[in-house]
Amino acid sequence: MHFELSKKYIDDLKKIISDHDEDAAVMLMEELHAADIAEIYDELNVDEARFLYLLLDGDKAGDVLAELEDDDRELFMKSLPSDVIARKFIDYMDSDDAADVIADLPDDRQEEVLSHIDDLEQAGDIVDLLKYNEDTAGGLMAKELISVKESWDVEKCIAEIRKIADEIDEIYYVYVVNEDNILKGILSLKRLIIAGSKKKVKDISKEDIISVKVDVEEEEVVNIARKYDLVALPVIDSIGRLVGRITIDDIVDVMQEEAEKDYQMVSGITEDVEPSDKIWVLTRARIPWLLIGLVGGIFGAQVISSYEGALAEYASMAFFIPLIAAMGGNVGVQSSSIIVQALASNSAGFDSLFKRLLKELAVALLNAVILASLIFLFSYFFYDSMALTISVSGALVIVVVFASVFGTFVPLALNRFNIDPALATGPFITTVNDITGLFIYLSLAHYTFSNLAG
Amino acid sequence: MHFELSKKYIDDLKKIISDHDEDAAVMLMEELHAADIAEIYDELNVDEARFLYLLLDGDKAGDVLAELEDDDRELFMKSLPSDVIARKFIDYMDSDDAADVIADLPDDRQEEVLSHIDDLEQAGDIVDLLKYNEDTAGGLMAKELISVKESWDVEKCIAEIRKIADEIDEIYYVYVVNEDNILKGILSLKRLIIAGSKKKVKDISKEDIISVKVDVEEEEVVNIARKYDLVALPVIDSIGRLVGRITIDDIVDVMQEEAEKDYQMVSGITEDVEPSDKIWVLTRARIPWLLIGLVGGIFGAQVISSYEGALAEYASMAFFIPLIAAMGGNVGVQSSSIIVQALASNSAGFDSLFKRLLKELAVALLNAVILASLIFLFSYFFYDSMALTISVSGALVIVVVFASVFGTFVPLALNRFNIDPALATGPFITTVNDITGLFIYLSLAHYTFSNLAG
Numbered sequence: 064m065h066f067e068l069s070k071k072y073i074d075d076l077k078k079i080i081s082d083h084d085e086d087a088a089v090m091l092m093e094e095l096h097a098a099d100i101a102e103i104y105d106e107l108n109v110d111e112a113r114f115l116y117l118l119l120d121g122d123k124a125g126d127v128l129a130e131l132e133d134d135d136r137e138l139f140m141k142s143l144p145s146d147v148i149a150r151k152f153i154d155y156m157d158s159d160d161a162a163d164v165i166a167d168l169p170d171d172r173q174e175e176v177l178s179h180i181d182d183l184e185q186a187g188d189i190v191d192l193l194k195y196n197e198d199t200a201g202g203l204m205a206k207e208l209i210s211v212k213e214s215w216d217v218e219k220c221i222a223e224i225r226k227i228a229d230e231i232d233e234i235y236y237v238y239v240v241n242e243d244n245i246l247k248g249i250l251s252l253k254r255l256i257i258a259g260s261k262k263k264v265k266d267i268s269k270e271d272i273i274s275v276k277v278d279v280e281e282e283e284v285v286n287i288a289r290k291y292d293l294v295a296l297p298v299i300d301s302i303g304r305l306v307g308r309i310t311i312d313d314i315v316d317v318m319q320e321e322a323e324k325d326y327q328m329v330s331g332i333t334e335d336v337e338p339s340d341k342i343w344v345l346t347r348a349r350i351p352w353l354l355i356g357l358v359g360g361i362f363g364a365q366v367i368s369s370y371e372g373a374l375a376e377y378a379s380m381a382f383f384i385p386l387i388a389a390m391g392g393n394v395g396v397q398s399s400s401i402i403v404q405a406l407a408s409n410s411a412g413f414d415s416l417f418k419r420l421l422k423e424l425a426v427a428l429l430n431a432v433i434l435a436s437l438i439f440l441f442s443y444f445f446y447d448s449m450a451l452t453i454s455v456s457g458a459l460v461i462v463v464v465f466a467s468v469f470g471t472f473v474p475l476a477l478n479r480f481n482i483d484p485a486l487a488t489g490p491f492i493t494t495v496n497d498i499t500g501l502f503i504y505l506s507l508a509h510y511t512f513s514n515l516a517g
Numbered sequence: 518m519h520f521e522l523s524k525k526y527i528d529d530l531k532k533i534i535s536d537h538d539e540d541a542a543v544m545l546m547e548e549l550h551a552a553d554i555a556e557i558y559d560e561l562n563v564d565e566a567r568f569l570y571l572l573l574d575g576d577k578a579g580d581v582l583a584e585l586e587d588d589d590r591e592l593f594m595k596s597l598p599s600d601v602i603a604r605k606f607i608d609y610m611d612s613d614d615a616a617d618v619i620a621d622l623p624d625d626r627q628e629e630v631l632s633h634i635d636d637l638e639q640a641g642d643i644v645d646l647l648k649y650n651e652d653t654a655g656g657l658m659a660k661e662l663i664s665v666k667e668s669w670d671v672e673k674c675i676a677e678i679r680k681i682a683d684e685i686d687e688i689y690y691v692y693v694v695n696e697d698n699i700l701k702g703i704l705s706l707k708r709l710i711i712a713g714s715k716k717k718v719k720d721i722s723k724e725d726i727i728s729v730k731v732d733v734e735e736e737e738v739v740n741i742a743r744k745y746d747l748v749a750l751p752v753i754d755s756i757g758r759l760v761g762r763i764t765i766d767d768i769v770d771v772m773q774e775e776a777e778k779d780y781q782m783v784s785g786i787t788e789d790v791e792p793s794d795k796i797w798v799l800t801r802a803r804i805p806w807l808l809i810g811l812v813g814g815i816f817g818a819q820v821i822s823s824y825e826g827a828l829a830e831y832a833s834m835a836f837f838i839p840l841i842a843a844m845g846g847n848v849g850v851q852s853s854s855i856i857v858q859a860l861a862s863n864s865a866g867f868d869s870l871f872k873r874l875l876k877e878l879a880v881a882l883l884n885a886v887i888l889a890s891l892i893f894l895f896s897y898f899f900y901d902s903m904a905l906t907i908s909v910s911g912a913l914v915i916v917v918v919f920a921s922v923f924g925t926f927v928p929l930a931l932n933r934f935n936i937d938p939a940l941a942t943g944p945f946i947t948t949v950n951d952i953t954g955l956f957i958y959l960s961l962a963h964y965t966f967s968n969l970a971g
Contacts, residue, residue: 098745233705289769315769318769322776327858330854389948397785405791429800497839
């Protein structure tokens with residue numbers, strides 16, 4: 064039903080490549096979907112991939128290049144001369160994919176590749192698309208679409224579709240425009256098929272349409288497409304002229320990227336890495352958060368060192384240092400990630416900042432009282448020190464409340480200043496809460512131990 | 518271009534509802550997409566929502582119900598009698614959405630609602646769909662689809678589409694089956710339109726199709742649809758008969774749910790919550806991880822208490838307790854989440870467990886040496902204790918390496934036993950690494966301090 068990559072398949076393929084057996088390679092590739100051929104890339108070195116991919120016919124070669132991971136593609140393109148990139152791949156690609164590929168090239172190579180594209184309309188579309196910021200609707204859209212005039216009838220529409228259908232892989236909607244190319248409506252192929260051939264486009268098209276402007280950010284594009292269950296979204300310029308369309312496959316890719324980015328942020332990884340990446344790439348993705356953790360730990364050491372005397376006297380003060388630090392960090396991550404997720408999916412509601420913080424305070428207090436009661440009971444029965452019991456349960460209440468409110472406030476504040484609120488989910492919140500918690504616990508413990516005398 | 522919910526809009530709407538002004542409410546709702554009307558639900562109480570939603574015409578009412586969040590829908594349905602649910606909503610819904618709605622009802626109400634559905638074909642479809650596990654292709658698919666016979670010509674296909682197009686919102690593909698309803702190919706509406714009316718289906722349909730079996734898990738369905746850029750995926754039974762189709766909007770919803778679930782897991786939240794949820798729901802979602810953290814903290818306290826004597830003698834041993842605990846936790850979360858993400862997107866590659874762990878070991882050692890060198894330098898210059906400096910840097914190397922390998926191993930092991938590897942990203946890894954780190958650090962510190970005498 065669909066292809067499953069296996070170790071054996073890869074070994075066989077590598078054998079075929081090392082034998083330079085072109086016929087066998089072509090036969091193998093013919094059975095596969097472009098997405099499968101792209102998936103194989105990870106298992107090959109650049110030379111092997113080049114041997115294989117240059118054997119593909121144009122359409123499939125273009126599709127495979129479009130399906131490659133960004134960093135793989137960049138490496139692969141470095142191994143190819145500009146005219147091969149243009150004539151073997153770019154010429155056959157959808158304009159949006161072609162623009163993405165070219166945008167990743169160094170500036171001087173961009174012009175070189177563009178100059179080798181034989182289809183001038185394609186080259187023009189790509190140059191148009193390169194103007195848009197890649198994180199906006201303009202950066203996502205393709206120029207391939209079918210637009211029809213309001214005044215046409217169904218027969219003329221179908222003739223138009225026949226004329227340019229070859230250039231467009233998938234057509235779900237036909238876009239209806241007026242004489243000035245202003246978007247007026249959409250017409251699904253279904254409606255076109257069930258309407259009689261003499262019907263006017265104006266009478267069967269849907270006028271109440273959802274579109275996005277070219278400069279809308281991609282997160283917003285995703286939210287709109289998802290909310291309204293759209294498979295394609297027309298893109299208009301500032302005066303309403305139809306300039307492109309975004310298809311669901313690109314929207315799904317953005318969704319996936321966004322989800323991965325947020326996930327990485329909360330788990331403290333700064334790059335999109337996979338277990339198959341090189342050791343130094345994996346290290347580079349992980350060291351920044353660890354360095355922040357290290358600096359946090361150094362501050363923590365400073366805080367503790369200022370209580371060195373007290374600790375020497377009352378060593379049991381140290382017992383709950385890890386508990387307090389962990390709870391502050393955990394609560395902060397929870398609070399911030401609930402807000403970040405709500406902001407990302409536009410489901411945060413309309414409460415004022417004050418009302419939100421008040422609610423978070425209530426949740427925090429409830430959590431804090433439950434947790435503090437439990438640790439009170441544990442410490443009371445297991446450690447023979449009232450000072451310790453009071454310190455840990457008292458500090459836990461303050462730490463949980465502080466970490467919750469802080470974890471809620473920071474992402475909301477970042478969002479207000481148009482900074483990605485997900486920045487607040489990782490190291491920053493955890494480290495600040497660790498240190499604050501430590502300080503609260505030790506100062507409370509110092510006071511309690513000194514007064515209750517251990 | 519699309520609707521933006523505002524505080525003012527909600528206030529106006531609430532006024533209209535409290536005035537029981539049906540005409541004004543109908544007019545307001547007419548302008549809105551079902552997804553917008555569903556979004557308003559969060560801002561209303563159940564009585565207000567019922568007043569509003571019962572004014573909608575059938576198709577829109579069904580769409581709105583389908584768009585509601587699961588927990589909102591369950592509450593809303595409780596406020597309605599079974600015949601209203603059946604005749605006002607279910608009758609107008611797609612079979613997959615209808616089955617989802619009914620599946621959420623208590624068993625006795627399920628039968629009651631089913632008995633009130635006027636459209637017997639719809640009722641039959643729903644009963645069929647309820648048999649499938651909701652996390653499989655069968656649970657995602659709808660029965661509404663257009664199937665045509667191989668032997669038909671284009672004209673007959675179009676006649677068939679005209680006949681049943683009303684029942685199906687969106688049609689992108691027509692499915693080609695043989696006399697036994699075995700899926701043989703697909704035909705896009707585009708191909709249907711550009712082909713002449715006398716062409717045979719067999720000659721223009723695509724035979725190399727991607728389909729899924731009913732019992733395939735939804736994660737797999739998502740991966741297939743995303744990989745091959747499909748907007749609809751036919752579902753077949755064990756002998757290849759066409760039984761339904763899954764559309765991209767449902768696939769996008771599953772993607773979103775999966776991403777949110779993984780995100781919640783790594784940030785320590787056990788339910789799908791939003792800031793607008795009730796205080797006790799938010800607390801309930803957060804307390805489990807905090808309890809695990811608390812138990813971890815208690816174990817940590819036990820570990821430290823066994824070094825109480827040493828701490829009383831060498832109080833500076835305590836300085837780096839938070840650093841070691843934080844680093845163990847952070848490294849573990851990083852390692853496990855890289856693996857979890859790769860497993861989720863099927864990009865984990867084919868390396869053996871041993872090879873993976875070996876690679877993780879290399880990454881870990883590189884990280885560990887960098888971090889330990891830094892902390893060595895800091896401690897050497899800022900704290901006048903060689904014992905402390907050796908303890909913290911030595912322990913850091915061991916902790917980082919242990920946490921990395923453990924964080925990589927656990928999700929891989931869970932995955933091998935078909936347990937969701939994301940379980941390993943949250944509290945479990947962090948807590949185990951915290952305690953292990955503490956133990957390593959304190960035992961090393963105890964040894965070093967005793968031998969170097971502070």
